Amino acid sequence: MADALGFTDEDLRRLAGARSYERGLGYLTAVSRLEVGETAITATVDGTDAYEVELTEDGVGPLTGWCDCPYGQEGNFCKHCVAVGLVVLGQADSVPRQRASATGRTELLSSWLKSRTREELLALLQEHLAEDRDLRRRLELRAAAAGEDTGIVRERILSLLDTRPFARYGYVEYADARAYGQQAAEAVTALRALTASGRAADAVEVAREALSALGRTYGEVDDSDGLIGEVATGLAEAHLEACREARPDPVQTADWLVAHLLDGLNDATDIDLFDYHEVLGEPGLARARELVVAAWRAHPKGWAEKYLMERLLKAGGGSVDALVAVHAADLAPNGHTHLVIAKELEEAGRPPEALEWAERGLREADSEWGPDGELVTFVCERYTRTGRIADVVMLRRDLLRARPTLATYQDLRTAARAAGSWEAAERATALEALRAADTPKAGRRYGGSVLMDALMDDGDLDAAWQAAADGYADQQQWLALADRIRGQRPADALAVYVRWIEPLRKQTGDGTYERMTELLLSARTCHQALGTELEFATYLAALRADQKRKRKLMTKLDQHGLP
Incomplete structure (x- = not known):
């Protein structure tokens, strides 16, 4: 196969x-x-x-x-x-x-x-143009780009980027994003055609409008597939290509670039100022440096200002101390900025100072959220290199207490195993911390506990079963546990499936019927393992008789072999 x-x-x-x-x-x-x-x-x-x-x-x-x-x-x-x-x-x-x-x-x-004549192909194309408005508009745009009327091209490109025809309640949902992305991609093609036709200067101006238009609406599109991001990248590349061909005024280009990068419209395009170094030349780069430094001094805590200042220093060979000063002007409360500084110092060959900044980040981190996880990892890796394993365990233990999650539990487990203290003492302490971080609730449907996740991650299914019985599991965790144990304990798993089937009898809707079908399939697997298929058949027959008015449910059961 x-x-x-x-x-x-x-x-x-x-x-x-x-x-x-x-x-x-x-x-x-x-x-x-x-x-x-x-x-x-x-x-x-x-x-x-x-x-x-x-x-x-x-x-x-x-x-x-x-x-x-x-x-x-x-x-x-x-x-x-x-x-x-x-x-x-x-x-x-x-x-x-x-x-x-x-x-x-x-x-x-x-x-x-290939065998058709020119006239036959034109007739075929005309036939489809009469039936397909989208195709007609795309070809009209290409024709305009090859002609001389830039105004028509501009109007069509901006209309291609308009989200309103695709937006429901002011937002382009995932189901409509693909169609919007395919339409918007035509704008990139048109801009490149404009440059290829010898009108690069016009393409520069239209591309700037297009980038601004997409930047304003990008946050209103569900771009889970990244299609709109690809369009944005294409627009940015088309703009750069047009600039290289047209060679616009370098100072004015620097003004536009810095303004574009500072006003938040660059989230989609991710333009890098220094990709334009050939276009800007020394006059444009000097103007860009002037604007960036002024913007950072006015707003040292602004994200865009900080990022541009950092790029400016790195591209211009600025000192690491200058970079540290930029970052130190706005330290994040979780210690992440301390980590950025530490990495810069380490890259510059100053590891002792790097570790000092990282440890300072741990001390100064907001107690409510605890330190940034990457910062903890950075420090733990440096401690490990110097044999400070006990300090690694202590850090991981403190982070678990501050932020009880499955990830922090797993990190503590890894560190304690390396120190040889996991099974001896650390695991029991960690589980008790997770147990204390939650409150058991009888019959909870949502909001399962980290304790359950940790026990299942350990493979300690007996302890997980007891914790579930004590009220630490929600519906999803009960079902995940049932899936894990049914090979060895099919009767216990069956009880879980039946428990969650019963409330669904009183509910309606396609989602309910699909969920009930899935649970019945799992219950059937348990009965097969127990050798009680007849009992399942009796249960299913009674359920179908009780639910017979729900025609969609009956159809779904039939589709999945549950007659």
Whole structure:
């Protein structure tokens, strides 16, 4: 299978994780409209909604998956991706034929287009332009960029960057961001065409307006996929290319650049002042230095002012002490700025001073939040190098008490094991600190405890079970624990699944029906391990009789083999 596809069942399990992989098993019959292309596999999966899935693998890079379900939109390889991957693996023998067919269709279309006359191609294009407004607008823009009317190009580029047609309640949601990004990308193409047509000076001015326009609206777009960021980068590159070609006034260019970098519109584009050193020359760079220094002196705590001043000093070969002075003018309360200073000093070959600044950051950190985690790691690494292992454990212990999280618990565990004190004393003290940091609550549904996470991370499932019974687990932690123990303790896991199924009987909605189906599948697995399939059949029959008016639920149970 791997030779034909480039991925295996184990790859799907690794990408999705055990829980999403198992959920995906229940969606095999919900996959429809499957299409295997040359490198991409697309399909629709019926869940709470009809979700579009795309798997990409070209035999060179790793398998990737995209799905427009809420979990998939967060960048996860979801259960719907798993289902599509498993269906494709199930027909792996036919994949080479399907890919060859896709390649053949592409080649046939290309050959057919090449065989058409100019008049036939123009007629075909006109036909599609009459039906596709977006295509017409894109080509109109390219035509304008190749012509002489810069005003039309400017107007069309700014309209391409306008988010209003895509915004719901003033915000471009994830579902609409892809379409907006594809439209906005045409603005980059048009700017480059403007430069290529010999109007680089015009392209400079239009690009500046475009960058400002996108900068103002970037915060109103859900750019989880980074498409809008790519457009912003493209606009910045098109502006720089136009500047290199047109060679605008260096001082005026410096004025615009520094103003753009200081007014917060650079978050999307990430323009670097010193990428323009050829365009600015010494007069422009001198003007930029003057403006940056003045801005920093006026607002030494401003983020943009600090960053530009730092870049100015580094690019100009400024002393490390000058850099330290810039950072020391605004020390973050969690010690992060102390860490930045420490790294600068260490890079300059002054490690004792670096450690002094880092330790000062630990002492001066706001007690409410505790010191920055990276700062603690920096100090611990330097202590480890000099054999101060006991000091490392002490720091990690203090951080756990100040910030009881799974990550701080794991860091303390690593340090104490290195010191040989974890099992002997440190673990019990750490768990007691986590236990004291939370209050047990009977039947809690949300807001699980770090204690539960730590015990499960240790693999101490018996202690985790007891902590859950004592009221330290929320619903998600109960279910995660049930998933972990059901191989050895299926009866206990079954009790958890049934407990969370019962409240769902009184609820309605697609999400509820999907959740109930998943829990029933898990319960069935437990009954199979216990050899009590008949008992599960009786339970399921009673549940279906009780819930028979919920037609969507009945359909979903049928789809997942729960008749």
